[in-house]
Amino acid sequence: MRQGGLVDPFPSARGRLTDGAMGQPASDWEQRYRRNVIISDTLATFVVVASIGQFFGARDAANWHEKWGILAFGTELLVLGALTLSRSWAPAVLGQGAEEFRRLGRSLFTVVVVLALGGIALTSRNIKLWIFVAIPMIGIVTMTERYLLRLWLHRQRKVGQCLRPVLAAGSPDTVRDLINRTRKFPHLGWRVEAVCTVDGRGLDGDQLDGVPVVGQLADAAGHVRRDGYRVVAVTPDPYWSPDRLQKLAWNLEGSDAEMVVAPVLMEVAGPRLHVDAVLGIPLLRVSMPAFTGARRVIKGVMDRVGAAILLVMLMPLLVLVGLLVVVDSRGGMVYRQRRVGKNGREFIILKFRTMSAGAHAARAQLADRDEGAGLLFKVRGDPRVTRVGAVLRRYSIDEVPQLFNVLTGSMSLVGPRPPLPEESAAYGPDIRRRLLVKPGLTGLWQISGRSDLPWDEAVRLDLRYVEDWSLALDAVILWKTFRAVIHGQGAY
Structure with a gap:
């Protein structure tokens, strides 16, 4: 399908976004978007390494490890392998936030280290061009194509497409705040389609800011399995004790739903948050802000x-x-x-x-x-x-x-x-x-x-x-x- 002269990478993302039953694969648009990223990364890497091999190749090299064709093939495999191992194609990081590009950068840095060690071990004279030219070029091209794909995805989300259906479970005030934020920032990819509260009622009767209240907090897992929500957003409420949160997580096992819990903390995110297990107890550790160092x-x-x-x-x-x-x-x-x-x-x-x-x-x-x-x-x-x-x-x-x-x-x-x-x-x-x-x-x-x-x-x-x-x-x-x-x- 073409729109404005461009090929639409999400032709099946129109209409209802849920899969209809939990336990099924991710939505069609998610699979299609991930496939587009993988294909784009592979093609970008191939074009860069093939171009360098073509224009700078030492075709008459005496030793096999000096031959550019082998170096190009090895670099291609290293890049794709590093992207796979670092989970750079995980649906959870594609299309939003800095983590997608952080994993991409980590993968390419790993390839640089491996190439450098391999060049030392094999005493290769041609490895420098791959380290200082090929990998940076791969980084520039892959980041650019991922950014263009992201722009397209965000444009779809602004018109209500390619959004993950969310069931929000918590107090009416905290759920209302979540609803307002998802509507204000649609590029994040969430759309709250249902709400569960402690008594099964919202601030507007059976609705909360236009979103239907479908049941009580204890019924959240059942609604997820029946109606196919992709995200369960747990917001603060006195009802959520550790035992009840653990039971909710157990009841969601085997489904395709992602459980997201909003901690009762100040707005701290990113590299300062760490999850540690101390004496068998999961603890959310908040490191100090970095003002020096x-x-x-x-x-x-x-x-x-x-x-x-x-x-x-x-x-x-x-x-x-x-x-x-x-x-x-x-x-x-x-x-x-x-x-x-x-x-x-x-x-x-x-x-x-x-x-x-x-x-x-x-x-x-x-x-x-x-x-x-x-x-x-x-x-x-x-x-x-x-x-x-x-x-x-x-x-x-x-x-x-x-x-x-x-x-x-x-x-x-x-x-x-x-x-x-x-x-x-x-x-x-x-x-x-x-x-x-x-x-x-x-x-x-x-x-x-x-x-x-x-x-x-x-x-x-x-x-x-x-x-x-x-x-x-x-x-x-x-x-x-x-x-x-x-x-x-x-x-x-």
Whole structure:
């Protein structure tokens, strides 16, 4: 089936998504999507290794281990084997989150190690090209094709297709929160189709935010087996004792349902969560946030190197924009403003000037038009913004000079939004945790709506970054920032 000139990889994903009976294989669209990923990875690897063998091959090599055909075939097998062993094709990680790309990167790193050891053992002179050219090229191509497949999948989910049917079991308030989140973020692939509560009733009688309440919590496993839900989402409720959770897990055995339990914790996720067995008791261990150490050193080096590279690449744009700012209105090219950074230290942030002279003094006159959330001051259609400034703000070009702040170490490429001194002075103890790390040129707030976000949501995203920071999360945020800037959502 073709849509818009492209081949639809999910032609059977229209209509009801469940399989009708538990114990059956995953939905057709899940199998088809996984098959597309496997085929794409295999073809991408084959094309890369075949191209290198064709253009750089040593056809007259004297020894068998120098022959490029054998090296190409061996590299192909190593890559596919590593992807299989690392479960990079597991349906649970395909199509969402950073774990899919993390497993892909781990697999390719394993191949590099094996090739390097093999090259040493066989004293191969040609192994370097495979390690430093072939594997990086395979990584670039496979990550690109997986990202394109993911974009297609997310587009399907936005129109209500390729979603996993979910039975939510918990208190009405926590289930309602889950329903709202799944509707707000359909790309995650969940759709709550039924609810179980302790008394079999919802906040709206036999419904909860338009989702039918099908029974009590004790009946959850029976409904899953009968109606074919793919996910059982257990949300907090006093009913869920350890014995009852274990019994629910036993009753779901042999079915195709995935049981997901929401722990009663602060928003901690990613690499800080570990499940350990201590004295036969399963414990969820939460490690401390990483504010120092080797990973922070790596982040600092990457910040400065990345900022330097971007400044060199964008220098012509910086010069052009600076001239347009000066020509468009009276005033300087760069606007300097005092902000609060890591551990409460103040620094001067650099931005292209986007407002007319005397804009700060005129702020009081616009107090009744303030649309900013919480402590932020924002006015849609602000009359102080110049013509050039409106364009710069829409596409966040006014923030490019902050790369100099990153280069000098007062900011990071990714981090919480840098607050004004008067904002930070009004912070409570919880919100002040934003100041435990360097502020960022971009962050979770940047890719989630920017000025359109409610204050509580903006704070939650910043705190989530502080708690769950990782190099992989930084990479995902930087990747998504480009799309957010192009769309200009929440920028004014």
